[in-house]
Amino acid sequence: MTNKQTGAVLLKGSGNGLRLIIPDDVPIDKVIEDARLLLKEASAMVSGMDIIVDTGTRPVDEQELVFLLQRLIWGESLKVSFWRCENSAARDLISNSGFKLEFPPAQIDSQDYDALVIDRSLRSGQRISHPGDVLVMGNVHDGAEVSATGNVCVFGRLSGVVHAGADGDDRRFITADNFNARQIRIGNKVSNDVDLSDHSWWGRPVIISVERGSFQITERK
Missing domain, CATH: 3.30.750 (Transcription Regulator spoIIAA)
Structure with missing residues (x-):
């Protein structure tokens, strides 16, 4: 971030x-x-x-x-x-x-990388990988991928694949202003590739984390 x-x-x-x-x-x-x-x-x-x-x-x-x-x-x-x-x-x-x-932070947090700020949308076929937080000031379209060892924040529509905590850290989180993704990953956890459009938070601003080994998706008010 x-x-x-x-x-x-x-x-x-x-x-x-x-x-x-x-x-x-x-x-x-x-x-x-x-x-x-x-x-x-x-x-x-x-x-x-x-x-x-x-x-x-x-x-x-x-x-x-x-x-x-x-x-x-x-x-x-x-x-x-x-x-x-x-x-x-x-x-x-x-x-x-x-x-x-x-x-005091655990050893896993001792190395502090600068955040990567992407001031554009990511199109299908584009892939971003970064050792730290990633902030996308636009959309992540279907077919685009973002992988980060830190958190991932999308200030736009998230339709592509996002992997936060790519080094295995499931304490990381994902945020999106408009959630339309079929699959997300945090740490070693991968969401099921299923139709989620019947959920109330589909197309809404969300915060996604892993709680007790399961994905927790909360709509941001």
Whole structure:
């Protein structure tokens, strides 16, 4: 997934969703202002996605945490899965407040490749393979293929074959603005090549992941 930045705040793709990175040297009012603008600009990317709030070494105190919750997290209806804090006091505060902390990434995530952004549609016969996340700003037509060791996001119609986690990592995910694919792959899992058009999410924006060994397809609202 591509990175997107507005002012001091960065939105970055990760194996577990999207990471909202908050700097440690910018006033909290400016952080919230930039973050809200960034989320508005990236609304199509953020919708329905898990967010990891990464405060880094910022010494978040009780007042800042309340500001972040009221004016950003709850105010923008973000779906936060984890918090990441390198500052020990901030980590204790957030943990004691009942929020989940992200543990250090596993070795499989230690090598960070740049995302590949494709600013066009892919036609039948075209094949893309990349060691990292892939973002397609267009359609993936029937007969086209995208293979990535990371996540795959299609901002258009997905009719071709997409393989996320091509190195065997079934923690990866696929998103599409218009799902019309007969087959998808995540890690070592392959969907059945059957007619799925009778499902309610056919032709709709979806998020696809593997949960407990089975494909989970959720319509993005």
